[in-house]
Amino acid sequence: MPVSSTKRVYLDHAATSPLDPRVLAAMEPVLAGTFGNANSLHEEGRTAFRALEDARAATARALGTRAASEIVFTSGGTESDNAALEGIVDRARNERAGTHLHVIVSAIEHHAVLEAASHLAALGNEVTYLKPREDGFIHPDDLESTMRADTVLVSVMAANNETGCVQPIDELARIAHAHGARFHADCVQMLGKLPLALEASGVDAASFSGHKVGGPKGVGVLYLRRGTPFAPWMRGGGQESGRRSGTQNVPGIVGMASATTFACDRVVAEGKRLTTLRDRLLAGLLAVSPRVHPVSDPSQTGPLLSDGTSAAGCGVGGVGAHLPNIATIVVDGMESETMLLRLDMAGIAASGGSACSTGSLEPSHVLLAQGIARELAYGEVRFSLGSTTTGEDVDDVLAVFPAIIG
Ligand code: PLP
Numbered sequence: 001m002p003v004s005s006t007k008r009v010y011l012d013h014a015a016t017s018p019l020d021p022r023v024l025a026a027m028e029p030v031l032a033g034t035f036g037n038a039n040s041l042h043e044e045g046r047t048a049f050r051a052l053e054d055a056r057a058a059t060a061r062a063l064g065t066r067a068a069s070e071i072v073f074t075s076g077g078t079e080s081d082n083a084a085l086e087g088i089v090d091r092a093r094n095e096r097a098g099t100h101l102h103v104i105v106s107a108i109e110h111h112a113v114l115e116a117a118s119h120l121a122a123l124g125n126e127v128t129y130l131k132p133r134e135d136g137f138i139h140p141d142d143l144e145s146t147m148r149a150d151t152v153l154v155s156v157m158a159a160n161n162e163t164g165c166v167q168p169i170d171e172l173a174r175i176a177h178a179h180g181a182r183f184h185a186d187c188v189q190m191l192g193k194l195p196l197a198l199e200a201s202g203v204d205a206a207s208f209s210g211h212k213v214g215g216p217k218g219v220g221v222l223y224l225r226r227g228t229p230f231a232p233w234m235r236g237g238g239q240e241s242g243r244r245s246g247t248q249n250v251p252g253i254v255g256m257a258s259a260t261t262f263a264c265d266r267v268v269a270e271g272k273r274l275t276t277l278r279d280r281l282l283a284g285l286l287a288v289s290p291r292v293h294p295v296s297d298p299s300q301t302g303p304l305l306s307d308g309t310s311a312a313g314c315g316v317g318g319v320g321a322h323l324p325n326i327a328t329i330v331v332d333g334m335e336s337e338t339m340l341l342r343l344d345m346a347g348i349a350a351s352g353g354s355a356c357s358t359g360s361l362e363p364s365h366v367l368l369a370q371g372i373a374r375e376l377a378y379g380e381v382r383f384s385l386g387s388t389t390t391g392e393d394v395d396d397v398l399a400v401f402p403a404i405i406g
Pocket of ligand 1: 186
């Protein structure tokens with residue numbers, strides 16, 4: 001059954017992606033030669049500082065903002081999410097001393113947001129978890145009816161890492177602002193998959209991670225729109241204009257900037273290429289058996305309801321788009337772990353839900369929040385495509401899949 005005795009088909013790009021050789025080439029001279037502390041005054045420090053600020057300017061350009069000062073480098077998506085939630089709420093608490101604060105996060109967020117939100121709740125704030133509808137999308141009307149006078153922050157991810165549903169963040173941010181709240185978007189999965197223009201978008205804060213787009217692990221970006229009230233989450237020497245202390249990881253940051261630039265430069269062409277591959281993969285998987293269902297179908301078959309049937313398309317004002325690279329299914333009567341092990345033995349790397357939840361026997365909180373029945377949610381498999389994915393990879397998966405679920 002293996003695809004071949006040596007070949008591997010890597011379809012887990014939403015968990016992490018291989019380092020782009022061009023990114024490695026950009027990082028190598030910095031790793032080898034630019035050892036100075038970017039905050040030191042001497043020549044070695046100034047050289048590192050120039051590399052750091054060039055990387056900041058390139059990242060800002062790629063993400064669609066003119067102000068490089070809005071880019072804060074962090075250790076990755078998890079830190080950016082934690083810093084955004086805690087930093088914005090902490091500052092609001094200082095400004096409204098003693099008042100009761102309300103935070104809204106979607107129920108389908110990555111654990112980096114969900115755990116930061118539960119920490120905020122433990123500190124005495126009130127958190128509302130906004131559910132998606134059965135189509136997998138957070139609907140603007142639902143946010144509108146959840147907003148309160150004491151809501152200080154709304155956090156909804158730009159695109160979900162399991163279902164690929166692209167949330168209407170501009171509209172959601174507009175609603176948050178109309179009620180005097182700030183808006184944060186986890187854009188980790190959106191980067192390099194669909195065009196992003198931060199300045200034009202309404203978001204006050206956004207999180208990014210390098211390793212999802214051919215960059216190194218352990219480096220990310222927190223975008224903080226100018227004027228966004230923020231208390232530093234990481235305290236110390238006051239680096240990153242006081243917003244994130246700690247000596248900057250200049251080689252990693254150069255890699256982050258280079259990966260972000262490459263990913264954003266080719267986003268439209270790559271999006272089209274991946275859409276074609278994703279559509280063929282998903283259609284092929286669904287054709288294998290009526291036991292295979294999409295969790296949120298990018299074609300028109302629509303979302304899966306808790307009784308296992310599908311509803312009609314999901315086109316409510318800006319709601320309904322999907323990432324081009326994610327094909328997630330649930331297979332009735334199968335367990336995710338069994339299928340993933342069989343796929344791995346066949347030479348194919350995929351995942352069930354998010355990598356961070358691997359090892360947990362609980363079905364995905366994302367699928368459950370969407371109303372997918374627990375028994376079905378146990379059978380989740382996510383194939384996530386990326387820069388190295390080819391048509392042959394899709395053929396290989398489709399060739400072995402009947403045996404995987406047989
Ligand atoms: N947010 C989302 C949507 C993610 O998919 C991930 C990674 O899986 C993260 C945040 C965390 O990013 P990092 O691995 O850089 O900490």
